[in-house]
Amino acid sequence: MKKFLAFSILSIALGSNGLLAQTGGELHFCLRSEPKTLNPLLAADDASETVRYLTGGVLMRVNRLTQDLEPELATSWKVTNGGKTITFQLRDGLRFSDGTPFSADDVAYTMQQLMDPALHSPTGDAFRSSDGKVETQVLPKDRIRITFPAPIAGLDRLFDQVAIMSAKSPQKEMAVLGPYYVGENKAGSYLILKRNPNYWEKDPAGRPLPYIESVRLDIQQNRDIEMLRLTRGEIHFINSLDAEYFDKVVAQDPSMAHDAGASLDSEEMWFNQVASAPLPSYKKAWFTSTNFRRAISKSINREDIARIVFRGHARPAVGPVSPANKFWFNAKLQAHRFDQKSALQMLAQDGFRLQDNVLRDHDGHAVEFSVITNSGNKYRERMATMIQQDLSGIGIKLNVVTLDFPSLIERITQTFDYEACLLGLVNDELDPNAQMTVWLSSADSHQWNPSQKTPATTWEAEIDKLMRAQASTLDPKKRKEDFDKVQEIAWQQEPFIYLVNKNALSAVSPAVHNAHPVVLRPQVYWNIDQLSLTSEVARNR
Amino acid sequence: MKWARAAAIVFLLAVSAMCLLANVIAPASYAHQFRDDPNASPSRQHLLGTDDLGRDRFARLLYGTRVSLLLAPAAALLTSLLAAFIGGTAGFVGGWVERCVMAGTDLFLSLPWLFLLITVRALLPLNVSPMVSVLITFAMLGCLGWAGAARIICADARALAQSDFILRARASGSDGFRLLWRHLMPNLKPVLYAQFWISVPVFILTEANLGILGLGVAEPLPSWGSLLRELESFSTTSAQVWQLVPLILFIFVVSSFHLVLTKEELQV
Numbered sequence: 001m002k003k004f005l006a007f008s009i010l011s012i013a014l015g016s017n018g019l020l021a022q023t024g025g026e027l028h029f030c031l032r033s034e035p036k037t038l039n040p041l042l043a044a045d046d047a048s049e050t051v052r053y054l055t056g057g058v059l060m061r062v063n064r065l066t067q068d069l070e071p072e073l074a075t076s077w078k079v080t081n082g083g084k085t086i087t088f089q090l091r092d093g094l095r096f097s098d099g100t101p102f103s104a105d106d107v108a109y110t111m112q113q114l115m116d117p118a119l120h121s122p123t124g125d126a127f128r129s130s131d132g133k134v135e136t137q138v139l140p141k142d143r144i145r146i147t148f149p150a151p152i153a154g155l156d157r158l159f160d161q162v163a164i165m166s167a168k169s170p171q172k173e174m175a176v177l178g179p180y181y182v183g184e185n186k187a188g189s190y191l192i193l194k195r196n197p198n199y200w201e202k203d204p205a206g207r208p209l210p211y212i213e214s215v216r217l218d219i220q221q222n223r224d225i226e227m228l229r230l231t232r233g234e235i236h237f238i239n240s241l242d243a244e245y246f247d248k249v250v251a252q253d254p255s256m257a258h259d260a261g262a263s264l265d266s267e268e269m270w271f272n273q274v275a276s277a278p279l280p281s282y283k284k285a286w287f288t289s290t291n292f293r294r295a296i297s298k299s300i301n302r303e304d305i306a307r308i309v310f311r312g313h314a315r316p317a318v319g320p321v322s323p324a325n326k327f328w329f330n331a332k333l334q335a336h337r338f339d340q341k342s343a344l345q346m347l348a349q350d351g352f353r354l355q356d357n358v359l360r361d362h363d364g365h366a367v368e369f370s371v372i373t374n375s376g377n378k379y380r381e382r383m384a385t386m387i388q389q390d391l392s393g394i395g396i397k398l399n400v401v402t403l404d405f406p407s408l409i410e411r412i413t414q415t416f417d418y419e420a421c422l423l424g425l426v427n428d429e430l431d432p433n434a435q436m437t438v439w440l441s442s443a444d445s446h447q448w449n450p451s452q453k454t455p456a457t458t459w460e461a462e463i464d465k466l467m468r469a470q471a472s473t474l475d476p477k478k479r480k481e482d483f484d485k486v487q488e489i490a491w492q493q494e495p496f497i498y499l500v501n502k503n504a505l506s507a508v509s510p511a512v513h514n515a516h517p518v519v520l521r522p523q524v525y526w527n528i529d530q531l532s533l534t535s536e537v538a539r540n541r
Numbered sequence: 542m543k544w545a546r547a548a549a550i551v552f553l554l555a556v557s558a559m560c561l562l563a564n565v566i567a568p569a570s571y572a573h574q575f576r577d578d579p580n581a582s583p584s585r586q587h588l589l590g591t592d593d594l595g596r597d598r599f600a601r602l603l604y605g606t607r608v609s610l611l612l613a614p615a616a617a618l619l620t621s622l623l624a625a626f627i628g629g630t631a632g633f634v635g636g637w638v639e640r641c642v643m644a645g646t647d648l649f650l651s652l653p654w655l656f657l658l659i660t661v662r663a664l665l666p667l668n669v670s671p672m673v674s675v676l677i678t679f680a681m682l683g684c685l686g687w688a689g690a691a692r693i694i695c696a697d698a699r700a701l702a703q704s705d706f707i708l709r710a711r712a713s714g715s716d717g718f719r720l721l722w723r724h725l726m727p728n729l730k731p732v733l734y735a736q737f738w739i740s741v742p743v744f745i746l747t748e749a750n751l752g753i754l755g756l757g758v759a760e761p762l763p764s765w766g767s768l769l770r771e772l773e774s775f776s777t778t779s780a781q782v783w784q785l786v787p788l789i790l791f792i793f794v795v796s797s798f799h800l801v802l803t804k805e806e807l808q809v
Contacts, residue, residue, distance in 0.1 A: 301576075308579045308594060370667035382594055385760045389574050399668050400760045407663035418667065 024213045025533035027512070028235045029525075030220040034188055039173045040163035041114050044122040047219075053522055054193055054215060056163025057177020057200075059088055059107070060156065064518045064526035067326050067430060069156060073102070073164060073177060073200070083151030083474045086159075090142040095198040097181040100169040104144040108136040109167035111146055123161045126434075127152060153471045153479065154431035179210040179529040191217040201529060210529035230256075230507055236533070237508040237515065237524045242379070243311040246505040256507045258517040258524075262315045263504040264322045264427040267383065268496040269371065269420055271296075273449040275456070277416040282365050287419070291350045293494045295343040297336050299394050300387050304338075306500050309382045313505055317498035319487045320438075324501065324519040325430050328480065330487040335498075340394050347394070359395030368397040372411065373422040375402035383499065384422050412447060421447070422499075428521055432470060432483045439467050439486060448495045459493050510534075549800035556794060560607035567600035572761035582783070589783050592771065596761075602787055605763035609745050610794070612679040613765075617740035619683030620690060621733050628691035629729060632698025633721050643695060649688040658685070658751065671762035678757060682744050690736040697732050701725055742795045745769075765791055 035047040043052045059074040071077075074088040094102040114124040115134045127134070132149025139145055152158070169175035174182060176196065183194035193215040201209045218235070220226050227245055229235045231252055241249065249257045271287035272279065279287075286292045302316035315323075316335035323329050344354060351362030359367040371387070373380040384400040391398045403411070411418045427434070437445040441455040441464050455461035463486050470482035490496065504519040513532045517523045525531065559566055568586065569575070575587075575595035583590045589598035631642035658681060665677065701707060702725065710724045749766030751757045758764040768787035 304576050308574075308576060368668060372667065381760065385594060386574065388761065389572070399670070401667045402759075403663060404659050407659070410663075 022513070022532045022535045023207070023211045026214045026216055027212045027531065027533065028216045028218065029237050029239065030218050030226045030229070030235055031191075032219075032221055034219050035191070038182060038185070040165065041110075041119060041121040041123055041173075047217075050217070050522065051182065051191065051193075052163050053178075054180045054525070054528055055176040055178040055182060055196075058162060058164065059090075059159045062157060062160045062430070062520070064520040064522075065516065067520070069160075077156060079155055079474065081147065081151075083153060083155055084149070085145060085147045086155055087139070087143060087145045090144065091200060092142050094177065094200045096166045096169055096171075096175040096177055097196045097198055098166075098169055098171050098175040099198065100166050100175055102164070102166075102177060104138040104142060106164055106167050107144045107146075108138055110162065110165045111136050113165065114162060126158050126161070151472060151474070153433050153474065157431055180215055183214065189219060193217065199529070203530075211532035212528075215528075230509065233509065233511070235509075236512050237506060239506055239522055239524045241505040241507055243309075243313040243502075243505065246313060246507070247311055249507040255510055258506045258508060258515075259313060260504040260506070260517050260519045260523060262322050262324045262501040263519045264324050264430075264501075265424060266317050266320075266322060266427070266501050267380070267422070267424045267499045268317070269387070269422045269499060270448045270496045271420050272412075272416060272418055273456070273495070274416040275449075277418075279419065282361060282363060283369065283419065286361065286367070286369075289350050290493055291346045292352075293497065294336075294492075295346040295394070296391070296396075297494050297497045298339050298343040298346070299396075300390050300497065300499065301338040302335055302499055304390075305383055305386055309379055309386065310500060310502060313503040314500040315503070317501045319491045319498055320435060320496070321432075321483075321487060322427070322501045324504075327476075328430060328432055328483060330484040332484075333487060333491050336494075338390075340390075343394055354395045357395050358397075366397070367395065368399070369419040370399040370401050371420040371422050372401045372403050372408055372418050374405045374408050380422055380424070387422075413444070413450070424502075430520075432467070432479070432486070436467060436471065439463050439490075457493075459489050463489055511536075545800050549797035552793065553797050553801065556606065556790070557610070560603055560610060563600070563603035563607055567597070567603050569597045569600050571596065571600045571604040571763050573597070580781075582781075589786055590781070598768075598783070598786075601763040602768060602790065605765050605768050605787070606790065606794075608675060608758065608762065609748070609765035612675060613741050613744045613748070614737075616679040616683035616686070616744045617737050619680070620686040620740050620744075621737045623684070623687035624690035624694050624736060625726065625729065625733055627687060628694030629698045629721065629726060631691070632695040632700075633702050633725055635699060635702065639695065639699070643692065646688045646691050646695075650692075654685050669759075671759040674759040675757075675762060675764065678748060678751060679744065682747055686740060686744065690740070693736065694729060694732055697729055698725060701728050738795075738798060741798065742791070745791065 031047040031050060033045065033047050035043075035051050036045050037043060037048050038051060040052040040056045043049045058072050060069050060077065061072045062068070063070050073094065074090055076089045077086055079086050088107065090102075090104055090107070096102060111134060113119060114121050115127065116124075127148065130150035134149070135147045137145040137147070148155070164177055165173050166175040177200070179196055179199050179201075180193035181196050182191060184190075184192040195210060195213050199209060203209055220229070223245060226235070226238060227248065230238055230249075238245075246257060246259070271293060273284075273288050275284070277284070306312065306314040306316055318333045318335045319330070321329045323331075347359065352359055352367065361367065371384055373384050375381075381400070381402060384398075388398040388400055408421070412421055437443045438447070440446060441449070441452040441460045444450050446452070449456055449460075452460070455464055466482045466486045466489075470479040470486075473479055504517065504523050506517045506524050508515045508517065508524055511534045513534065514527065514530045515524055516527070518526060520526065568588070573596065575581075575591055575597070577595070578587070578591050579593055579595040581587055581591040581595070587597050587599065589602060592598055592601065627642060627646070631639040661681060669677070707720065707724060710720055715724060745765050746769070748757050748764060749769045751766070757766050765787060769791070771784050772788060
């Protein structure tokens, strides 16, 4: 009896670490579109990035749970030369999926391909800090040194996206170092990824990873059908759900529903502050007034938006960084509270007055403006309708206009013929350098007033200075201080009125073991090599 | 079928009366958001429950019916008149005029007018009230929907122009506009009625589709189109059958219109 008890305890302990995880079986899930490329250096769409994540071997990986960097193909690394050089110590004895040996030459080859201007690699763009050649130097004892022409802040984390390719394999990019390789690709229908027999990682018991024999990726655009397939047990998870579908999953089987909390994505609204925009001058004066923007922000009930539009699966946004970004979020800041009385006081400072429930500026113009958003996105349409009612509470008439996406982009990037815009920001990167294109006043994506020759306001000049300062140092503490100040200025000036951070929602079948959905992409299968299927499912597949 | 006709008339009068008296009957404004009660089931306070934003569905149905019942037939009338004028004239005159007009109609039919509508919407000013936006939407539908009907009317007009009674009218001295207006057009009434009644539900559904593309009725004004958009996700609706009420009302209203017109009236 004692032996049995000891064995049971041991089994539970080992099982919880995945040591007794069932091997074999086929994991099924859906891609919303066909991958545009299987070349990992060219991946830019969600489907291609999924295939890259499942098949690509990287030198280091951001642990999606802890958000820390962990060694993969490189056992250690060191950033030197003021952020211009990184030296990797590589694992020895590794092989690609086709048996070709892995060496430092493969890393050098990958970097050469990645930085080739003719390839136009979106992953490579993150490494292009300035003009000049990237030099790679293969060193003895499985080491390699990569030198960039200029310092790159957060350089090491960028390698999370770089799947190493073989310099010698005849299979080219199809030879991989990740847990799976592409076994079958039926265009427009499905992909089957097969377990890489040469994958380097083993579990604590010494068993080779991954546990699951193959992964089938069905291409399915219709979300209703995807949901039906999940409930029928035909697929094992849905990586990302919207609030409506999530509640359906909760109603059907609460054990399948996973709400990992606020994600990095945000929904925001901004006013057009472009000096040359075809708007009346009195409206330009409203939109460039900090008091006006802050009053609008205070008049929007973010709690209601999170509760009603996102059914409680969102939280009021604070600023440019979501609380989900553990290191970079400025915890001193709080989301702006709904306070229409204080909003009216702020407006009064700028000469606005409420007359017969209509807000008028000091020249007597009734405050009325339009907000554009992309048609077909019911969450944004609902948010805009809620803001419309909120603003009517302080006498503002808001016209909600939904436009097709190309028309909307043309208005906010070329003609600047709009007053306010409501859109979302999908954020994959934790490092603030990824937001340089948004915060620098000279940047194209500085949406409220893009491509400025010189900063239009003192606070934009201050943000420029701080963003450049944080990008030019390797000291994480100094960088954090600078970026905290950027967040404070953004919070005070509100060029973007941040509304909510949506929660990362997913659904996972009980047949999948070791799944711990997180807020970072890919939420469910970030630990794909640790996932396993229940013995029954593994046998049947 | 007299009882069916009577029932249809009573039903249409009741619906019209309710829409006209929406301000009195509706328990709340169609735009008011009861934020503590979103997605509520039917109750004494909200007869058809509330929508995703907590707006009273019954109030929205009344006002939406008013908008659609007034504007979809108006757009259908505009389309039918344009089709009658263009198709009727082409068929009556015949020859190279008919060939030219029909070539133009074919060209018009081949235009991707969904994209044309999107382009027009992109060019419109942004600060227009919801009522103006709904008027623009239906006016555009009315102006763009004539081509299909014009082809049918042209074919009918051509056949009528060669008929005996037109020959007799010509022999009696009628010609030109008088022949067209007094003799041809009355005989085209059945096909015009048919085109009109086909157009009404088509325009209501087109308005619903345009809403998805951003060209429909602007928030917060309701229309049948915007109410029917709630049915986009069939799996949601299956749990809330009361969301089907706008669809049922839509079917009953269109069917009633058909029942009200007798066979004799359709045959002139």
